[in-house]
């Protein structure tokens with residue numbers, strides 16, 4: 234398989250204020266590039282002029298209510314940082330790239346950070362159909378964000394591809410004192426909808442790398458799987474990795 238080069242995220246010139254978790258200048262939100270199938274499908278050439286080489290690429294979207302920590306999760310994964318401070322909501326949509334080594338292949342994830350606010354919903358809907366995976370977040374300290382997961386799943390079924398990989402994440406697991414949603418409740422809801430689940434913390438880094446790696450592995454397996462090869466079991470992989478790491482890995 235020939236190697237391609239990863240593409241740098243492009244931004245718009247009219248920038249809103251950066252989020253404390255943006256780790257960048259707040260560029261590229263409402264006017265970020267339209268969904269581009271050519272960038273992310275394994276069989277097509279990259280139009281890159283910079284960055285790392287990769288073998289296959291996938292588009293992953295972060296979705297969920299405003300304030301659940303989508304931007305912080307992405308910044309933690311991409312830059313390994315958590316920038317505490319006042320919360321500034323994402324405007325529109327933006328993306329960052331990261332290349333992971335998965336079973337001897339370089340897998341590029343193009344990760345789209347969406348705005349959770351209702352008023353941007355129509356902007357984000359347009360991006361669902363190209364997504365290979367969706368990380369659906371709620372905030373374990375915010376019951377409403379958990380209750381809204383059902384509505385998010387309905388939206389996903391309406392706008393995303395049928396075989397999209399969906400993973401439910403209960404974020405802010407570090408907030409022990411403020412927690413109002415138990416881990417078991419998250420597990421139960423995920424089981425009901427047949428999607429994998431884990432708790433994360435953008436603040437401590439808990440399970441952040443694991444969430445993205447698990448999704449990248451699932452997508453890579455789907456693409457390269459031989460007919461007689463067993464199906465990759467995402468939840469089993471996640472559970473095993475968490476057990477190995479003594480429940481908490483960052």
Ligand SMILES: Nc1nc2c(ncn2[C@@H]2O[C@H](COP(=O)(O)OP(=O)(O)OP(=O)(O)O)[C@@H](O)[C@H]2O)c(=O)[nH]1
Pocket residue numbers: 252253254297298299300301302303304305306316317318319320321322323324347348349350404405406407408433434435436437
């Ligand atoms: N304790 C704790 N706080 C977090 C965590 N992740 C995010 N936060 C805080 O939650 C607030 C919202 O985080 P964002 O990442 O900006 O939320 P968002 O989901 O991107 O929100 P929108 O852009 O409006 O959709 C910020 O004040 C963060 O500092 C976490 O894992 N733990």
Ligand SMILES: [Mg+2]
Pocket residue numbers: 252303304305322323346347348349
């Ligand atoms: Mg955000």
